[in-house]
Amino acid sequence: MSVFKASVFFAALVSSVAVAAPPEVHVVIKDHRFTPSEVKVPAGQKIRLIVDNQDATPEEFESHELNREKVIAGKSKATIYIGPLEPGRYPFFGEFNEATAQGVVVAE
Amino acid sequence: MISAAIIVFRETLEAALILGIIAAATVGVTGRARWLTAGVLAGIAGSLVVASLTEQIANLAEGMGQELFNALVLGVVVLMLAWHNIWMARHGATLARDARQLGRDVQAGAKALPILFVVIALAVLREGSETALFLYGMSLGGQHDAWAIVNGAGMGLAAGAAAGLALYLGFLRIPTRWFFVVTSGLILFLAAAMASQVANLLIQSDLLPSLAAPLWDTSGLLSNDSAVGLLLQTLVGYDANPAGMQVIFYVATAALILLGMRLARQKPAPVGSPH
Numbered sequence: 170m171s172v173f174k175a176s177v178f179f180a181a182l183v184s185s186v187a188v189a190a191p192p193e194v195h196v197v198i199k200d201h202r203f204t205p206s207e208v209k210v211p212a213g214q215k216i217r218l219i220v221d222n223q224d225a226t227p228e229e230f231e232s233h234e235l236n237r238e239k240v241i242a243g244k245s246k247a248t249i250y251i252g253p254l255e256p257g258r259y260p261f262f263g264e265f266n267e268a269t270a271q272g273v274v275v276a277e
Numbered sequence: 278m279i280s281a282a283i284i285v286f287r288e289t290l291e292a293a294l295i296l297g298i299i300a301a302a303t304v305g306v307t308g309r310a311r312w313l314t315a316g317v318l319a320g321i322a323g324s325l326v327v328a329s330l331t332e333q334i335a336n337l338a339e340g341m342g343q344e345l346f347n348a349l350v351l352g353v354v355v356l357m358l359a360w361h362n363i364w365m366a367r368h369g370a371t372l373a374r375d376a377r378q379l380g381r382d383v384q385a386g387a388k389a390l391p392i393l394f395v396v397i398a399l400a401v402l403r404e405g406s407e408t409a410l411f412l413y414g415m416s417l418g419g420q421h422d423a424w425a426i427v428n429g430a431g432m433g434l435a436a437g438a439a440a441g442l443a444l445y446l447g448f449l450r451i452p453t454r455w456f457f458v459v460t461s462g463l464i465l466f467l468a469a470a471m472a473s474q475v476a477n478l479l480i481q482s483d484l485l486p487s488l489a490a491p492l493w494d495t496s497g498l499l500s501n502d503s504a505v506g507l508l509l510q511t512l513v514g515y516d517a518n519p520a521g522m523q524v525i526f527y528v529a530t531a532a533l534i535l536l537g538m539r540l541a542r543q544k545p546a547p548v549g550s551p552h
Contacts, residue, residue, distance in 0.1 A: 215483070225417055226414035226415075226417050226418050227331065227410050227411070227413070227414040228414070229407070229411075233496065233500065233501045233502055233517065233518075234496070234518070236477060236490070236491065236516070236518055236519070236520065237481055239343060239344075239481070240331060240335070240343060240407060240410060241335075242331045242332040242335055243414070243417070245332055245335065245336075246340070247335065247340060247343075248339075248340045248341070249481060250480070250481055250482065250483040252490070253487075253490070254490075264284065264411075265284070265411050265414055265415070267280065268280070
């Protein structure tokens with residue numbers, strides 16, 4: 170488990186670096202759906218997207234347009250930095266429940 | 278069942294292609310089957326551990342543990358692939374002469390096996406842990422019966438393995454004198470592609486600036502979720518809308534490995550001559 174130990178060390182190193190907080194946007198996953206399914210964000214700046222998975226099952230937040238992919242364990246929250254984005258629509262989905270878990274980030 | 282098949286296929290594909298390339302690059306090396314099998318098994322075992330620790334890993338580093346963990350795993354794989362290519366380049370002249378029997382004459386191949394074991398184990402671990410987590414989640418969901426999940430997963434696994442096998446068999450048809458160039462070329466692209474993924478993970482966790490995101494957008498021409506796009510993404514790191522930082526990582530990694538291979542080639546290998 171030396172990989173694990175190394176990542177803990179790396180983690181400690183990183184968490185000591187203070188970062189100016191970009192605006193936060195919240196999305197909830199419940200019953201394999203995103204709420205809101207349309208998320209409005211300001212264009213041209215970095216955003217902290219906070220995804221709260223309230224289901225018991227894990228989900229993978231994925232977006233080809235945003236170039237993002239992150240697994241979110243059941244009953245837990247994840248932070249994903251996105252942008253700065255050009256104005257436009259950026260669809261995302263839950264890869265583990267693609268039939269129902271669909272959403273879009275609208276930058277304007 | 279179909280969704281299980283598709284997801285398992287997607288996750289298996291990357292690991293299977295890496296395995297196919299490495300199996301091809303080590304044709305004829307004695308003991309490779311044992312090392313490659315051990316790599317797959319270690320990777321599967323590791324996947325289960327990582328999948329069960331998902332939440333704990335995610336909570337490290339203020340929620341960025343997953344990105345850092347994946348970046349670390351990929352970073353190690355990039356280093357190992359670079360090392361392998363540079364090592365093999367040193368023996369280039371001998372390899373080009375009798376690439377198919379290199380195992381018998383050149384010990385270089387056998388010496389590279391432990392490195393490749395690590396590459397395969399980590400590649401399987403990364404893709405496998407997501408697969409395990411997905412299947413676990415699906416079984417928790419309760420809407421699917423266990424047999425449907427197992428069948429779907431089995432189909433996906435078989436399809437992914439078939440793709441890796443097809444790539445491997447395709448490699449075997451390459452004329453001997455091109456063999457080394459093609460396999461080391463693909464390993465070079467693979468390493469650069471993974472370096473670009475490392476950059477993307479560090480951007481996602483806000484540890485690196487994106488430097489123009491995206492630098493270009495060719496998703497209209499070839500999207501990342503099309504079949505061809507997915508294949509090219511795995512093999513050469515195709516990205517329809519990469520950040521500037523990803524392109525820098527990609528190019529720098531490829532350039533450094535090429536430079537290392539060139540420098541290594543100038544020095545003749547000290548290892549025992551054939552016969």
